[in-house]
Amino acid sequence: MIELATPAPVLPTNLRTVDEFEQWQQQYAHEGSYEFVRGRIVEKKEMKQAEYLILKFLTRLFVTTMAYAQGDELTPEMDSYVDDIRKRRPDLAYFTLAQILETGEGIRQRTQFAIEILSESESFQDVTEKVQDYFDAGAVLVWYILPVSRKIVVYTSADESKSYKGDTVVSAAPLLPDFQFIVSDLFA
Template sequence: MATATRTESTIEPPDDIRPGVIPEERDPIVPPTGDGFYEVVDGVVVEVPPMGSFEADIANLIAYSMNEHARPRRLGRAFVGVLFRIDVGREIRRQPAVAFVSAARLPAGKRAPKASSWQVVPDLAVEIVSPSDQAAHLNRKIADYFQAGTIAVWVIYQETRQVYAYSSPVDVRILTPPADLDGGAVLPGFRLPIARLFEDDPDPSPSPSPSPSPAGS
């Protein structure tokens, strides 16, 4: 008589139950035509101005520094200017200047999707305040991030050279040079001097050494 053999296998959880990952479904929002930037607030498409050149320079510096630290340690990846669908129920989509998505929330080995928005909640969101930003809108953004599951939010005020580092909608540290941005639990070991965000040449290349003078000159 044959004996049945029982085998056990390990089933990996699907990506849609990773922390901070929102299950995919048909997108009910039609993006505006053209190359305009937008967010979605309570199901309503809201056009937003693009970052200026200086703001974009700050964003790229932060993202580059994050990736330089995070990638060798497999902590996750930083992104610039990505629209995130952070709340499907309320239909909230936000486009931070920089977002860091941890390895725990990234499908292993996968790139960002080929879609108008990405259904994942960033662990860290960075907003760079421009003169046209209104306080009420900014406060709503911060609340939306934390309600969706974001762990930290950095708000950069370029005019006053300050960074408001939020760990909740009501817990904030106001940082100025020579303080550092600290990755905390999201990016362990990451530090970036705030002064570098506002310097004219934040990462200068070393000047070439002068050529030696010919003997006898």
């Protein structure tokens, strides 16, 4: 039996704000994950198995931190609002317990720490736009994980970054000082 591919959904091009985008999302049942960036709906590709292993490593490490003990979370694919025209969905986003509780009141949250895993389809422009958006929203730290080159690029601002590879220790200090590991362990 030959299985036919499901056609990609037709995405509207006339939406201007995050509110309009979220209204569209509520009206139309669809599969997949999307970001909204200045009028563009950006589809987030499904996670690959190798990416899942990276997320598993990081989330299991996070549960050993003081932040986790206080109720904070490192959550996959959670909305992180930038402003009225941008909403991102980091591969992993850090939210404090206070932020999590505010979501119950309908208050939109912005991550302080975003972790992205570079996909094959992302361009340098895509990466720099995402990093800029996170810092525009008030993030203090962004990690971009590059599985093919087995390294992590740590951004402390949209314009300042440092790469970590091999037996180097990467840390989320000062935000999460006990969230650290040897880079090669992530890719073991």
